Amino acid sequence: MRIVQKYGGSSMGSVERIGLVADxxxxxxxxxxxxxxxxxxxxxxxxxxxxxxxxxxxxxRDREIDVLLATGEQVSIAxxxxxxxxxxxxxxxFLGHQVRILTDSIHGSARIQTIDAAPVHDCLDKGEVxxxxxxxxxxxxxxxxxxxxxxxDLSAVAxxxxxxxxxxxxxxxxxxxxxxxxxxxxxxxxxDRISCEEMLELASLGAKVLQAxxxxxALKHKVAICCKSTFDESGGSWVLPDAGTLEGMDMxxxxxxxxTGVACDRNTARFSVSDIPNRxxxxxxxxxxxxDDAINVDVIIQTAxxxxxxxxxxxxxxxSALRTRQLLDRLRPQMGFGAVTIDDNxxxxxxxxxxxxxxxxxALRAFQAMGQAGIDIQLISTSEIxxxxxxxxxxxxxAVRVLHDAFALDRAGGGR
Amino acid sequence: MRIVQKYGGSSMGSVERIGLVADxxxxxxxxxxxxxxxxxxxxxxxxxxxxxxxxxxxxxRDREIDVLLATGEQVSIAxxxxxxxxxxxxxxxFLGHQVRILTDSIHGSARIQTIDAAPVHDCLDKGEVxxxxxxxxxxxxxxxxxxxxxxxDLSAVAxxxxxxxxxxxxxxxxxxxxxxxxxxxxxxxxxDRISCEEMLELASLGAKVLQAxxxxxALKHKVAICCKSTFDESGGSWVLPDAGTLEGMDMxxxxxxxxTGVACDRNTARFSVSDIPNRxxxxxxxxxxxxDDAINVDVIIQTAxxxxxxxxxxxxxxxSALRTRQLLDRLRPQMGFGAVTIDDNxxxxxxxxxxxxxxxxxALRAFQAMGQAGIDIQLISTSEIxxxxxxxxxxxxxAVRVLHDAFALDRAGGGR
Numbered sequence: 001m002r003i004v005q006k007y008g009g010s011s012m013g014s015v016e017r018i019g020l021v022a023d024x025x026x027x028x029x030x031x032x033x034x035x036x037x038x039x040x041x042x043x044x045x046x047x048x049x050x051x052x053x054x055x056x057x058x059x060x061r062d063r064e065i066d067v068l069l070a071t072g073e074q075v076s077i078a079x080x081x082x083x084x085x086x087x088x089x090x091x092x093x094f095l096g097h098q099v100r101i102l103t104d105s106i107h108g109s110a111r112i113q114t115i116d117a118a119p120v121h122d123c124l125d126k127g128e129v130x131x132x133x134x135x136x137x138x139x140x141x142x143x144x145x146x147x148x149x150x151x152x153d154l155s156a157v158a159x160x161x162x163x164x165x166x167x168x169x170x171x172x173x174x175x176x177x178x179x180x181x182x183x184x185x186x187x188x189x190x191x192d193r194i195s196c197e198e199m200l201e202l203a204s205l206g207a208k209v210l211q212a213x214x215x216x217x218a219l220k221h222k223v224a225i226c227c228k229s230t231f232d233e234s235g236g237s238w239v240l241p242d243a244g245t246l247e248g249m250d251m252x253x254x255x256x257x258x259x260t261g262v263a264c265d266r267n268t269a270r271f272s273v274s275d276i277p278n279r280x281x282x283x284x285x286x287x288x289x290x291x292d293d294a295i296n297v298d299v300i301i302q303t304a305x306x307x308x309x310x311x312x313x314x315x316x317x318x319x320s321a322l323r324t325r326q327l328l329d330r331l332r333p334q335m336g337f338g339a340v341t342i343d344d345n346x347x348x349x350x351x352x353x354x355x356x357x358x359x360x361x362x363a364l365r366a367f368q369a370m371g372q373a374g375i376d377i378q379l380i381s382t383s384e385i386x387x388x389x390x391x392x393x394x395x396x397x398x399a400v401r402v403l404h405d406a407f408a409l410d411r412a413g414g415g416r
Numbered sequence: 417m418r419i420v421q422k423y424g425g426s427s428m429g430s431v432e433r434i435g436l437v438a439d440x441x442x443x444x445x446x447x448x449x450x451x452x453x454x455x456x457x458x459x460x461x462x463x464x465x466x467x468x469x470x471x472x473x474x475x476x477r478d479r480e481i482d483v484l485l486a487t488g489e490q491v492s493i494a495x496x497x498x499x500x501x502x503x504x505x506x507x508x509x510f511l512g513h514q515v516r517i518l519t520d521s522i523h524g525s526a527r528i529q530t531i532d533a534a535p536v537h538d539c540l541d542k543g544e545v546x547x548x549x550x551x552x553x554x555x556x557x558x559x560x561x562x563x564x565x566x567x568x569d570l571s572a573v574a575x576x577x578x579x580x581x582x583x584x585x586x587x588x589x590x591x592x593x594x595x596x597x598x599x600x601x602x603x604x605x606x607x608d609r610i611s612c613e614e615m616l617e618l619a620s621l622g623a624k625v626l627q628a629x630x631x632x633x634a635l636k637h638k639v640a641i642c643c644k645s646t647f648d649e650s651g652g653s654w655v656l657p658d659a660g661t662l663e664g665m666d667m668x669x670x671x672x673x674x675x676t677g678v679a680c681d682r683n684t685a686r687f688s689v690s691d692i693p694n695r696x697x698x699x700x701x702x703x704x705x706x707x708d709d710a711i712n713v714d715v716i717i718q719t720a721x722x723x724x725x726x727x728x729x730x731x732x733x734x735x736s737a738l739r740t741r742q743l744l745d746r747l748r749p750q751m752g753f754g755a756v757t758i759d760d761n762x763x764x765x766x767x768x769x770x771x772x773x774x775x776x777x778x779a780l781r782a783f784q785a786m787g788q789a790g791i792d793i794q795l796i797s798t799s800e801i802x803x804x805x806x807x808x809x810x811x812x813x814x815a816v817r818v819l820h821d822a823f824a825l826d827r828a829g830g831g832r
Contacts, residue, residue: 059502
């Protein structure tokens with residue numbers, strides 16, 4: 001089999017841990033698999049470098065910040081390759097530009113365009129383990145770029161697609177994807193298999209195991225991901241682009257469930273804009289300056305107009321709240337809307353499940369469960385496979401548990 | 417003027433110091449000069465990385481060690497470029513492979529072959545400051561290489577040659593080249609001008625201000641070097657490839673002196689091999705295996721043969737003593753020589769001066785001074801412009817002072 005293994009910062013947290021990673025890679029290699037390893041910077045290293053830069057400059061998306069941050073993964077690949085050779089495994093490290101992980105030129109959040117798999121295949125054919133620096137790429141002019149936080153997941157999935165790997169194993173300190181955050185709900189259960197679409201919703205709704213963009217990439221390029229623990233051989237969760245990706249794998253469990261998981265995102269602020277003159281294009285006029293400023297507007301609710309005026313509510317990440325406020329203040333004179341209220345003590349709780357498509361009544365069950373628990377829902381937004389509810393932050397944990405119970409997610413075969 | 421400035425690890429020792437370096441570069445740029453800056457890793461960083469690697473592997477010359485160590489300079493160029501931009505100076509960093517500092521493939525001590533100056537000229541033409549990572553290069557296959565300890569000096573001189581710079585300024589925490597180590601001899605005086613040839617002897621004899629290979633390169637490619645202090649605008653010593661390099665500069669002082677400086681090297685072990693059968697090729701047979709092992713054999717003395725046998729003495733760096741011993745032990749049965757004695761409590765003290773060529777009697781004056789001071793000379797070796805004497809290490813400091821006095825090097829116009 002051809003396998004990509006990705007080890008994150010906590011797996012590479014110390015020289016000792018890098019030794020354990022090398023042991024694990026060596027075992028996989030000894031089984032006769034062709035192995036490409038993608039690694040992150042050692043835990044804490046990226047933050048250390050950002051802090052250094054912050055004392056000299058406050059340009060977070062500068063070309064030079066990428067030059068700086070890329071060193072973190074460079075240290076990791078060199079140390080892991082050395083540790084592998086010390087174990088008698090021929091290994092060779094590659095930087096982003098050496099496997100030509102070509103990206104656009106948006107420093108700090110570059111997007112992968114192509115990968116030159118030829119040098120990787122050359123090494124694999126010789127029986128060598130290939131160790132690739134995650135998180136980094138190179139643009140057309142040879143400048144170093146980085147892919148943004150969690151970008152090593154994306155590097156791994158893109159590498160798996162480029163070499164047509166049989167699986168992309170993402171290692172971290174948790175042993176898979178859970179029905180919800182075990183720190184909030186003790187009954188959370190590990191999911192054996194989840195579709196990319198569901199994972200995508202969970203990831204963008206606050207689940208931190210996998211970076212959302214990497215799941216998107218996996219879906220598009222049909223890469224099967226397995227999330228596993230670095231320090232525990234058992235367990236693991238498969239994230240699959242579609243049913244039947246892995247030959248012989250029973251996808252019934254996946255298809256039978258209506259709800260797969262519960263996510264929550266506390267990094268949310270709610271805005272309400274009242275008395276908006278209800279003319280065509282009003283909503284667009286309101287959101288245009290936010291979009292221009294790359295503010296990620298999420299749940300949007302517009303009330304039915306009354307007396308020619310309506311109210312709009314929406315959420316933004318907490319970090320964008322101040323900027324959003326400024327933009328709205330600037331907009332008010334020309335648009336003539338009323339008061340703007342902000343509440344940043346809110347959270348977004350969501351249920352996700354591909355089965356919702358064919359099962360009506362899921363939303364109703366969720367709202368009933370919340371109502372019975374006395375939890376007031378402020379905003380609701382739905383997609384084909386998810387229902388998000390904005391609630392007061394003091395209800396967040398209760399809401400997660402209530403929804404987890406309502407769909408019996410603690411039981412194998414639950415979620416119906 | 418087109419100027420290359422090189423800042424070493426101590427100049428880049430902290431964020432604050434990097435700020436001071438940026439101030440200095442910005443001042444030079446503001447004077448209208450085209451500036452290329454070459455930097456080392458932040459002080460202590462290379463050692464930290466070597467220690468990390470040492471806990472996983474003991475291959476000091478591995479390809480991956482170069483990948484690891486190259487990150488040190490990468491951090492430096494990014495931070496300095498950021499600091500310059502913060503000061504309103506457009507700056508752009510370049511890694512070894514981005515200016516294509518092409519080297520051979522000898523990891524850990526690669527030799528520079530060519531540099532592609534085109535991207536540097538592009539930036540300089542736009543008025544940008546160019547910040548280049550010292551110490552690193554790239555081989556023909558795109559692998560990262562490093563130039564060995566002190567390699568950033570070489571990077572700077574090579575860069576100066578490539579862009580035909582008017583001067584290559586090497587900044588450190590000392591304000592120039594001294595007639596001898598001021599820690600040993602309080603009367604040491606800063607030299608205003610010294611020839612590359614003299615500097616080459618001083619550098620290879622233990623003076624640490626400039627890496628010997630960089631001086632060699634400067635001599636060959638006619639680069640004028642100026643050694644200065646990062647934290648002190650005054651002072652500085654010119655190292656010149658030949659008289660008249662700098663227009664209008666008075667070279668008389670340089671030519672008038674017989675002795676320019678006194679160097680000492682305590683990293684020395686002395687070997688004596690007795691009773692060597694004196695047949696043609698005996699010395700070659702003895703030194704061949706040492707050369708094959710890249711052991712740097714220095715002062716070599718052979719006694720006149722007596723009864724068909726002779727004695728050979730030579731010095732090697734202390735770190736090579738054990739290996740030299742092993743190689744000699746292996747050689748003894750086939751060559752049939754006698755006892756091998758080793759003394760690693762020795763030091764090599766040398767006087768250097770281009771004027772020796774035309775001034776006989778310099779050696780005699782040195783030996784007389786040593787004799788009067790009661791210092792026993794164990795081995796002597798001379799070249800056109802230097803005289804080296806191996807002495808017991810307990811006499812090292814006394815020998816340096818005696819020789820410094822004997823040629824009145826503490827006085828301007830001394831050394832005669």
